[in-house]
Amino acid sequence: MKEIVPSPPPLVRNDAAAVQALFQQNVVPSYGRFDIVLSHGSGIYVYDIAGRRYLDLGGGIAVNSLGHANPAITEALVEQSRKLIHSSNYYYHEPQGRLAQALVSLIGPGKCFFCNSGVEANEGLFKLARKFGHDEGRFEVITTINSFHGRTLAGIAATGQEKVKKGFEPQVPGFRQVPYNDLTAMRAALSPATAAILIEGIQCEGVILPATPDYLFGLRQLCDEKKLLLLMDEVQCGHFRTGRFQSFQRILEGVPGGEKFLPDGISMAKSLGGGFPIGAFWVRAPYADVLGAGSHGSTYGGSPLACAVALKILDVIQREKLAENVRQVGAYFKSGLEQLAQKYPGVIQTVRGLGLMVGIELTPNIPNLPGDSSKTQAVRFVNLLHAAGMLAIPAGAQIMRFLPPLNLRQSEAEEGLKLIESVVAKLQ
Numbered sequence: 001m002k003e004i005v006p007s008p009p010p011l012v013r014n015d016a017a018a019v020q021a022l023f024q025q026n027v028v029p030s031y032g033r034f035d036i037v038l039s040h041g042s043g044i045y046v047y048d049i050a051g052r053r054y055l056d057l058g059g060g061i062a063v064n065s066l067g068h069a070n071p072a073i074t075e076a077l078v079e080q081s082r083k084l085i086h087s088s089n090y091y092y093h094e095p096q097g098r099l100a101q102a103l104v105s106l107i108g109p110g111k112c113f114f115c116n117s118g119v120e121a122n123e124g125l126f127k128l129a130r131k132f133g134h135d136e137g138r139f140e141v142i143t144t145i146n147s148f149h150g151r152t153l154a155g156i157a158a159t160g161q162e163k164v165k166k167g168f169e170p171q172v173p174g175f176r177q178v179p180y181n182d183l184t185a186m187r188a189a190l191s192p193a194t195a196a197i198l199i200e201g202i203q204c205e206g207v208i209l210p211a212t213p214d215y216l217f218g219l220r221q222l223c224d225e226k227k228l229l230l231l232m233d234e235v236q237c238g239h240f241r242t243g244r245f246q247s248f249q250r251i252l253e254g255v256p257g258g259e260k261f262l263p264d265g266i267s268m269a270k271s272l273g274g275g276f277p278i279g280a281f282w283v284r285a286p287y288a289d290v291l292g293a294g295s296h297g298s299t300y301g302g303s304p305l306a307c308a309v310a311l312k313i314l315d316v317i318q319r320e321k322l323a324e325n326v327r328q329v330g331a332y333f334k335s336g337l338e339q340l341a342q343k344y345p346g347v348i349q350t351v352r353g354l355g356l357m358v359g360i361e362l363t364p365n366i367p368n369l370p371g372d373s374s375k376t377q378a379v380r381f382v383n384l385l386h387a388a389g390m391l392a393i394p395a396g397a398q399i400m401r402f403l404p405p406l407n408l409r410q411s412e413a414e415e416g417l418k419l420i421e422s423v424v425a426k427l428q
């Protein structure tokens with residue numbers, strides 16, 4: 001038989017340089033990548049192709065909710081792939097219906113739409129806002145400075161960071177940013193064209209900054225008063241990362257009236273699929289049918305395979321009481337970092353976080369920090385962590401984020417703290 005597609009040239013195994021050369025020649029260089037070529041993982045550990053082991057406290061940027069190669073995820077993938085991988089959204093299937101039911105029962109009365117990523121979930125919310133305001137000529141979504149909402153054109157227009165917008169002008173119209181946790185600024189920013197407000201429950205791109213209870217209550221009141229949708233991006237801070245399903249539930253825990261609080265729309269992704277791509281948004285009951293038949297869609301959205309994985313992850317989180325684990329191990333890890341900040345103030349300036357979303361801010365101008373001085377302190381520090389055998393996520397020029405799996409054990413957190421101290425002690 002005639003070969004139509006030539007087979008690719010063989011790759012030299014265990015040769016990092018060969019893999020990197022494939023990227024340099026064939027992959028769009030839109031990411032700044034670290035000098036690590038990964039091969040496989042197991043639980044909290046991930047291995048490079050030379051067999052070097054890393055404690056992965058980056059969690060694939062809050063995605064690997066059950067760690068690497070979790071057998072429950074493999075089982076769900078295998079079982080569902082034997083039945084039905086994809087069907088299109090012309091038809092009904094049980095996994096999507098059950099996943100929507102599970103998310104609704106974890107949030108509140110409403111309905112869900114499924115897609116494939118965080119930014120696609122946010123795009124759905126933007127369309128919801130436009131449809132909601134359409135007949136009154138309202139289309140604008142007010143977001144916040146330092147927010148992050150994804151990389152599509154509307155995603156970068158919504159994002160409150162100049163660096164992600166630069167070079168892609170003109171911006172999609174209808175987005176403006178105001179300071180976070182500032183109700184007065186939000187109220188002042190509203191115009192007759194405003195249809196919605198979108199905030200992250202916790203701003204994740206700087207040192208982790210949660211919304212205050214007063215801000216959440218105030219925004220709810222403002223939206224009710226002005227007939228606006230209150231939208232929340234829980235892509236990174238949701239899915240039990242704080243010890244409750246959504247971050248606002250954790251922030252408002254124990255606050256009078258907190259259990260009654262609900263936004264009108266919530267975007268989700270990342271930990272929802274534990275590494276299998278899936279995104280979703282939930283919309284509160286009164287607005288659940290605003291996006292009617294034919295108004296929105298996504299070919300792969302809510303495929304049987306993706307939904308089976310997400311359902312299995314929810315099942316494991318419940319069975320293994322991982323929400324409680326997040327609180328306990330998260331508090332242990334954070335307090336360990338705080339002790340390091342006290343011991344090494346010349347290196348760690350602040351520690352912030354909730355559950356297993358913890359950030360450290362480095363002290364500016366650490367004199368002994370090795371590495372290319374054209375790179376940020378955060379990148380240089382992460383390189384040192386890599387050399388010590390740990391993965392973490394840089395989140396700004398001076399900031400590091402740890403977003404480990406929800407099943408992180410205390411012993412693994414302890415191992416992480418020792419690795420971090422081994423790096424920090426040399427810089428003090």
Ligand SMILES: Cc1ncc(COP(=O)(O)O)c(C=O)c1O
Nearest residue numbers: 117118119148149150235236269
């Ligand atoms: C808060 C937040 N929103 C949206 C996104 C975009 O998600 P995705 O990269 O899956 O499109 C991210 C990704 O980091 C995020 O952290």
